[in-house]
Amino acid sequence: MHAQAAAGPLAMSGPPDVAVIKAGQLVRQATGGDLEAFEELVRRLQRQVYGFAFQHLRDFAEAQDLTQEIFVKLYRNLARFDSSRPFEPWFWKLATNTTINYRRKRVPAPTDQELDQAAEPAGKSQHDPTLVDALAQLDPAYRLPILLHYYADLSLEQVAASLGVTLPAVKSRLHRARAILRNSLAELDESSR
Amino acid sequence: MTKVPADQPGGLACVRARVLIESYVDGDLAATDPDLASRMKLHLAGCEDCRRQHEQAVSLPFRLKALRAPVPPASLLGNVMNAVRPARVESRRAWTLLIPEAALVAFIVWYLSGLEGLASVASGTVSDLQVLLNWGVGAAQPPSIPVADVFLLAALIALAITAAYHLSILSRMGAPSLRERRRA
Numbered sequence: 001m002h003a004q005a006a007a008g009p010l011a012m013s014g015p016p017d018v019a020v021i022k023a024g025q026l027v028r029q030a031t032g033g034d035l036e037a038f039e040e041l042v043r044r045l046q047r048q049v050y051g052f053a054f055q056h057l058r059d060f061a062e063a064q065d066l067t068q069e070i071f072v073k074l075y076r077n078l079a080r081f082d083s084s085r086p087f088e089p090w091f092w093k094l095a096t097n098t099t100i101n102y103r104r105k106r107v108p109a110p111t112d113q114e115l116d117q118a119a120e121p122a123g124k125s126q127h128d129p130t131l132v133d134a135l136a137q138l139d140p141a142y143r144l145p146i147l148l149h150y151y152a153d154l155s156l157e158q159v160a161a162s163l164g165v166t167l168p169a170v171k172s173r174l175h176r177a178r179a180i181l182r183n184s185l186a187e188l189d190e191s192s193r
Numbered sequence: 194m195t196k197v198p199a200d201q202p203g204g205l206a207c208v209r210a211r212v213l214i215e216s217y218v219d220g221d222l223a224a225t226d227p228d229l230a231s232r233m234k235l236h237l238a239g240c241e242d243c244r245r246q247h248e249q250a251v252s253l254p255f256r257l258k259a260l261r262a263p264v265p266p267a268s269l270l271g272n273v274m275n276a277v278r279p280a281r282v283e284s285r286r287a288w289t290l291l292i293p294e295a296a297l298v299a300f301i302v303w304y305l306s307g308l309e310g311l312a313s314v315a316s317g318t319v320s321d322l323q324v325l326l327n328w329g330v331g332a333a334q335p336p337s338i339p340v341a342d343v344f345l346l347a348a349l350i351a352l353a354i355t356a357a358y359h360l361s362i363l364s365r366m367g368a369p370s371l372r373e374r375r376r377a
């Protein structure tokens with residue numbers, strides 16, 4: 001279910017299977033040096049990747065920077081992609097590793113004040129600002145599996161492969177993450193009353 | 194053995210029930226411990242606070258899935274493509290460095306007129322060296338060097354110098370980092 005859903009956002013229209021083939025074709029063409037195919041691939045993925053980067057970093061400029069880095073890394077690593085396997089899990093593993101390294105190298109842990117400032121313009125574009133705020137307070141170790149599973153629509157197995165951990169570890173992290181989010185939402189709801 | 198609180202619904206303390214909520218919602222608890230899942234069901238039926246938490250836990254995955262992605266800036270696609278393109282342009286530019294060498298090689302090949310010319314140049318060089326050797330020991334007059342040979346020698350020296358210079362440039366040309374590309 002998730003594997004098909006993961007391919008869904010790649011397509012503007014048409015059934016999921018066709019979308020998978022189209023994405024695979026674009027990757028093959030891009031691997032052969034077709035820049036137009038790569039541009040189309042970026043066009044289709046950019047919203048999802050930018051959203052993932054923004055939900056993780058909570059800063060528009062940093063999210064743009066990270067998104068760009070993910071796509072440049074994708075281009076440089078296209079030759080390593082095994083076209084007999086699905087593209088999405090491979091891509092999201094690359095995106096996750098890039099995100100982890102990016103955060104480790106370049107982004108200091110944001111202060112609460114910075115988070116509030118960053119959340120201000122985001123709140124206007126988000127339809128669930130309470131959840132966005134709760135997500136922002138979540139430890140990155142818990143936020144990444146949440147974003148990969150619920151936001152990027154990867155299956156539990158694909159999340160495990162992307163993070164390089166076991167399936168039970170992913171389940172455990174997701175349960176813990178959701179419990180923390182649930183508590184944060186309850187606190188935020190109480191404080192807003 | 195854990196003491197079961199008899200006064201709590203389902204014989205389950207709230208603090209324990211809240212730890213199990215996510216596992217219960219996903220169906221994992223029913224699969225691994227059906228008895229505990231049944232007690233959890235009873236607890237939720239009798240505890241309003243935990244029921245509220247359960248409702249929150251049930252709706253959370255849907256709320257997470259419904260989060261909308263912010264619209265990426267219009268410049269993003271262009272920036273990505275600009276960051277990707279320079280690598281190819283630079284490699285094309287690197288090849289243009291070898292144009293002088295190509296011109297010199299073309300001149301030398303034209304001058305030598307193929308293999309026959311090459312063989313005559315080789316035999317001529319050997320005889321010239323003999324004449325030079327004899328001149329060095331005082332047994333012969335200084336050799337006369339044809340003007341065309343001077344051109345050939347100059348072309349070979351120019352070829353060696355420019356090739357060495359361009360090879361040193363090419364060896365220093367690594368793939369620029371993303372930061373360098375952005376600065377560029």
